[in-house]
Amino acid sequence: MKKEKVSNAVIRRLPRYYRRLTELLNAGTVRISSKSLGESMNLTASQIRQDLSYFGEFGQQGYGYNVESLRNEIAEILGMNQGHTAALLGVGNLGRALMENFHFDQSGFRLTAAFDVDPAVVGHEIAGIKIRPIEELDEYLKQNPTSVGILTVPRAVAPSLSEKLIEGGIKGIWNFTNIELNITTPGIIVENVHFSDSLLALSYLISEAI
C-alpha cells in the first residue's frame, strides 16, 4: 500500500465509502460500478477511481467493484482491524452519549475505560464500563496501552489531560472540546469534533442560500 501522499480530502472520503458500501452490503448489493457508487455519493466515477488508486488496484473493467470485498479492503486501509482501543475522559452528557449510544465496535474500536472527577459518577457503570477516578489515569495507561483518548471534558482541563494521555503512550486524541490542542509531540494525531465550527458552516450556507 502506498499511503504516503494521501490528501486530507481523500482521507475524509474513505469513511464515507465505507459507510456507503456497508449500506449497499446490508441492502444485498453484490457489485456496483464506480459510476453508480459515485452517483449515490455525489462524486464522479473518476474521482472514486482516483481516490482508490492511492491504495492499490480495486474493481475490474466492465464488472465494477465487488461490494463486500471493496468494503473489507477499505476497512483494512482505515485500520479497522488493528484492535484499536479508546479511553474516555469526562462522563458528562456528551461522554455518556458516546458511551451509551455510539457503536465503537462499528469503527473497529473497543472502548476500554472511562474516567471522571465527579464522586457522584465514579464507581458507577455505564454500558458495561466502570467509571474510574481521573487520578488512576496514569497508572491505567501504564498497565493498559491504549490507542486513543477521548476528550469530553470541560475545555479548561483539556490541555493538561491531553499531556497526561500523551505521556501515557496514546497515539491519537479524539477532541470534543472546543479548543485547539497545541500538541508538540511528534506523531500524535488530534482529531477534532468542533460542534461550533460545524454550526457556523451551516449558518454561512443557509445565509448564503437566502
Place this chain on the structure above:
Amino acid sequence: MKKEKVSNAVIRRLPRYYRRLTELLNAGTVRISSKSLGESMNLTASQIRQDLSYFGEFGQQGYGYNVESLRNEIAEILGMNQGHTAALLGVGNLGRALMENFHFDQSGFRLTAAFDVDPAVVGHEIAGIKIRPIEELDEYLKQNPTSVGILTVPRAVAPSLSEKLIEGGIKGIWNFTNIELNITTPGIIVENVHFSDSLLALSYLISEAI
C-alpha cells in the same frame, strides 16, 4: 460581497478564523499580521489573504489585521448576525448535551424549542426550554418560523422527521444521526456531524503513523 465561488475548504476555514480571532481578542491582541495568524493556525500567510479575498478587502499592507474588526467581518460573513433560530428533535443524551452545554449564542443561534416522543421527558424543562411532544412540531414551525432543525434522534426516524422540518420551512438541518439524508428539496442545506467518520479518519491516521 462576492460569495459565489467559495470552495468548501474555505467555508470550513472561516469558523476556524473566527475561533482563533476570538481567542486573540480575549487575550487582548489588537492587531496581527497574516503571517502570525497563519503560523498559529498551520496556514500560510498567502492562504489567509487568498481566503479572505473572496469576501472583500481586509487588513492593510504593513499593518496587518485589526483583530476585532476582522472578527466582526467574519461573523457577518458567517451569518452570525441574522438571528438564526434552531429547534432540536430528540432529547436523548446527545440532545441533552447540546441543550445544556453547547453555547448556541456563541454561534449566533438561539435554541428556541425542543421535541421528543418520550412521555418521561416531554413537559420537562432543560436549559430553560420546555420539551414539547413531537406531534406539535408541524404546528410549532407554522407559528414560529425556524432556521435550523437539529436531528439528535435515532437514525430510523431521521428521514421522516427531516421531511417534516422541510415542510415546516426550515432552511438547514444539523444532522447528528449516522445516515446521509437524501434531501431533494432545492436550497435545503444539510450539515452532518458524523462521529464515526471522524473516528475512522483518526483510526486511519494513527494506523498510518505506526
